Amino acid sequence: MLTKKARLWVIGIAVILLGWTISKQVYEIAAVIGLGIGLLIWGYFREGTVVMAAREFHAKNYDGAEELLKEIEDPDRLGRHRRGFYEFIYGNVELHRHNYEEAEKHFQIATRFPLRNQNDKAIVLVHLANINLRKKDYERAAAYVERAKTFKISSRVKNIVEKIESEIKKA
Template structure:
């Protein structure tokens, strides 16, 4: 749960520790430091700054969350459980900025990855249905609503789905 600079500093520390252990002929400690270095490097590519960005996102600090999400070197390399959250946060930030095409693309990608639970997936489908309504595409909106109905488990989600369904049927 570090940003890029923190991980780079930690990797440098482990390399320095491994070198010092090799200098003093402590092979096992050097191997342990190398293992820690490899773990931090692995977590850099598989988890990156997504968890830290989600903390800022939940607090409503979208600028910090955007900055941390931009540190992800390649989203395709993220672990499946991190990629869904990455795309979900990127989509919501784009939605707040009224960049609807970008938000739709990120929500569509997020729908293919695991999120917290079925209700979270239902909200992704609700957002996609709402964006389809914005484009006056009633057929796609109804398809997203049908998927959201299968996943929704809270009364709030059901209420939103019903409102979007009424609007979609008007088209």
């Protein structure tokens, strides 16, 4: 859960410590420091800054969340669970900015990855249904709603699904 800049600082300090421990012939500690450097590099590629972006998103700091997500140069390298949250958060940021095409793209990608629970998966589908409702593509909106209803969802999401269904019936 470090930014790219913070990781580089920690790795730099660790490399200095690694050099010092090797010069003092304390190879056990050098191995631990080397392992720590490896874990920091692995975490950068597999975990990224998604968790920190999620915190910013929940605090309604959409700009901060987007900046943290932009630090991830190649989202395809993220782990499966992190990639789902990456797309979910990015979709919500784009939705907040009324950039519906980009939001839809990110939400569609998020449906392919595991999320925290079935309710989160249903929320993604509800967002897709809302976007298609705005575009007046009622068939796709209805398909997303039907798919969302197959998941175990909270009463709040169930109410949103019912509202979308009533909007589809009106059209």
